[in-house]
Amino acid sequence: MPITVPKDYTASDLEPEHRLWYFREDVGINLHHWHWHLVYPFDGSDAVVRKDRRGELFYYMHQQIVARYNFERFSNNLPRVQRLNNFREPIAEAYFPKMDSLVASRAWPARPSNTRITDMNRELDQIRFDVNDLERWTDRFVEACHQGFVMNTNGQRVTLDERTGIDTLGNIMESSQLSINRPLYGDLHNMGHVFISYSHDPDNRHLESFGVMGDSATAMRDPVFYRWHAYIDDLFQEHKQRLPQYTTQQLDYSGIRVTGVEVQPKQGPVNTLQTFWQQSDVDLSRGLDFNPRGSVLARFTHLQHSNFEYRINITNNTGAQAMGTCRIFMAPRNDERGTPMFFRDQRQMMTEMDKFTVSLNPGNNLMRRNSTDSTVTIPFERTFRNLDRNRPTAGSQNEAEFNFCGCGWPQHMLVPKGLPGTGLPVDLFVMVSNYQDDRIDQDLAGKCNDAASFCGVRDRKYPDRRSMGYPFDRLPRTGVDSLQQFLTPNMATTQITIVHTDR
Template sequence: MARLLVLLAILACSCQTISAEYFTEYTADKDYLIKQKRIYNILYYFSQPDIVNPELYKEGQAWDIKANIDSYTNSTAVMEFLDHWENGMLPRGALYSIFYPILLHETKALFRLFWYAKDFETFFKTALWARAYINEGMFVTAFAQAVIRRPDTKYIRLPAPYELYPYSFFNSEVLEKAHHAKLFGKLESKSGAGYDTYIIPANYSGWYLNLDFDEEHKLSYFTEDIGLNTFYMYYRFEYPFWLSTEEFGLTPGYRGEEYLYGHKQLWNRYFLERISNDLGYIEDFDWDKEFHTAYYPTMTFHNSFPYPQRPHWTRFPEYKFKYIEDVKNYESRVTGAIDSGYILKADGKWVNIYTPEGLNLLGNIIEGNEDSYNLPFYGSVDFWGRKILGFNPEPNNPYQIIPSALEYFDTSLRDPAFYRLYKKIFYYWYRYKEHMKAYQKEEIIFPELKIDSVVVDKLQTYFDQYDTIVSAGMVVESQKEAESTYVKVRQPRLNHKPFKFHITVKADKPTKAVMRIFLGPKFDMHHKLYDFRESYKYFYEIDQWIFDLNAGTNKIERNSRDFFFSMPDLESSDIFYKRLEKAIDGESFTYQGRLYGFPERLILPKGKREGMPFQFFVYVSPLTSEPTKYSSRIFGDYLLDSKPFGFPLDRPVYEFQFNAPNMFFKDVNIFHKDEYELNITH
């Protein structure tokens, strides 16, 4: 993800404005529009298929998978799924999580059924059947993956997850009011189109509790942000740990490294938000001692069961001990691999990990994904760490589970334990990098390139109000009710004013170059100046791109709205669907060649009212090899250089190496203001 580089079309003059036009924009044809509408129809009130759009429900009931087995390209996969179905699968209405082995096995069988449908029509009918009979959570998980990956559904958009299942994004108080919107909501408008819109005001979990002793709640606006949690869900959808690269055509070569660096990016971004709120370092923990940080979700599932909570300074429950013993063994084996430099494959052969692809192999065994060289031996620190830290009870039987927030990708970021677990995982990243030693001067210093100046516009953050339509996640009594009432949740969210970088670079000769921009802390929570030899670990990569430099002086302008990995908020489904219908009737409809990106409005940490010091690290280097194309169905198509993720801050640093012509540290202040104080231009 964070390594995706973009080769832009550069103007022939020395004054360059770098823009985000590299994302391919397509004009939809009729086939795309019809498919897009049908996908949306499947997911519209997907938990009540017999009530909302009963015609589709009947069509799904009528589909006979076994009788149409020739409509699938892999009859073995079809029969394996039918064996599961005929012997009983997770019932509809039951809680679901992919972090339970039996449910994972059933999900994989369902996904393979979707994947091997010969054509879109077969896929659509199979999905209608599954929508009528399969557990809702399992159906949406497998169906979403199939839509993302099938060749005949490329760039078909899925409704936002917070619209489909708001229980993962809003606390129980908000959803209780949403279920009784006419009583607790504010009637915003009576529409002449035949529906009423009700607004439910929302804050964040724990806002009404006395949590003075628990300062983590200061970050709830960030950790519970619906856009950030949706991004993390899509990030984990890019390389589902339960799918193999070879069988399902995932982008090869980056999986494990992206897993490590993508999480490191999120962790660093979280750390910058911590210091904006005067919070200190993230504490370490020991599996054999009390866990320091509490979590009180104030959330419930659709069946009214509360999410499990974790009190402060609590020892791990006895029923987690078996997992603790396993994860400690896995950690020891991973550490042994790093220190010895070799991974033991399942066939008994040893593989050197201090090679260009070595970090990728290491990431695979830490995550414990399907490309791990030895899953039984190295297990999954990620999988079992979540299982332990969630503090949820053991299931009474395989189909009676109460998952924790850590056992869903759309709620993981809400639990402070997530960041403690990944701090432990990054220990392996740093240990591996320390074995590789620091870069030599000639590897990172390029005297032929010089950054003369960096000017950044004033940086201002604020909270604005955002409306999320949650109607399709509510229970209705009739299709008429579904079509006549819209319920929206209104919540404040962190945002920032757009800003620009103005960078002047001198080049000895025409050069194709790579620009990288990192944001990091200037002072710690005690207002002590950071030593860069320590603080480099916390720098967050906000942008990078490939471009052409002319000989002499080059003036470059880069807008924050053009950062390659970020994107604006998704258009709400009600507006999107109306636009889709108009397009089917003849209006033009365009779409981007990507599904999601990091929320554009969360690029900057909150800062402080009086201004808070941060640092930008701007780094330019020549492109030393031909770019290679990276294709992602979720994040788009990009051109990459050959440098590691996070270069040049991915190895231990010494300050004398980072005082060079092609590097520039820019001190800035981030000001947080109330929305009414700003002259916001949207």
């Protein structure tokens, strides 16, 4: 008999933030975050840490988490998350995890409302930092973005250019041995997590361990995670906003036109996505510190959506066979007040849904793509797989591939919840870019390359030469105030609706 995990085990509807329980406390989402940080650690041998565009991927994966979280907030009639940009103010949000730590056999500590971050001096943990350190590292990071260069340990300037600047900044923000100057730029992202995770006992006088923000396997459960990362993303935007805007020539694909796009669910009207609740069982016996006689199943409730298909009409007027990269994003059409969003705001809420290569014959082409083929997600079975079953030999190449395979956004969370009744109005965006400007020449042999957008490809280059988040990673060109004004002929949008059924 499975143990049922109740939907409301951490809070009640008296707490507005609890409306997002299904996102923050989703087992699959937390597994993705934990697995990503396993695949891209900030400490270890150089061969393990030095991966292609690691710093940029840190920026982009977390930027997408914040964008998706805001999408979910709009799906629950909540405003965008407020940045945690003042380290001296109390943290209004509380979090009481109601979980036991499997390592220490102790309950994870809670953080009451209006807890303050204070200077840390935890002698046994060898942690001694002041809040001033966070403020100092922030100032140096912003100064580097404004000046357009960072200083290395030899006192030399290293330019933050269009191609590698974001990668350099990402490796500074989540400090690792790849940081260009650790003594100068510090360890802002990681130490922010540490400060928050010890805010309930900063000097260890109560002998309390760190809270959920101190562990990548649990951090996304806490509402303050998203406030912290909204602030981190805002710092990255200081760099992105100073890059040259994409010109129409950099966005267009001469001779290629996207003439129509629609979404067809398996059931229901066209351009309407359906979400609902689903209960699933997961075997937790591997995580228990005693040997059960059989499976120990937990039954949990999670968001789910009906599968659907993209249908994209593309006209190739080049007179020859052409290759392109199809990029699919979506974002809320209206802001918290129900008014149409300015493009400058909407572009930062564009969530990547899929990205794939298309071969275009001369004339008209109808491209069909199933939602389950997304290059963002991995299937439910792989998210919750048994890591002991069919495990390759320890130390082998197959084991390294097996370990990488769990990295990816869970398929059941691909579509935001939406709203009941008339639904949440959404802009779906499709672009076909020139494959010759996108391609990376490399062998992609092996398995588990299907979630490359957030996880890259193991021991290979990131399989897209463009900046991550292209074409929405920079400010729009002058005169563009709406998504329609942003479009070039190789782009198209359609208005869709996400309808949630509370059953």
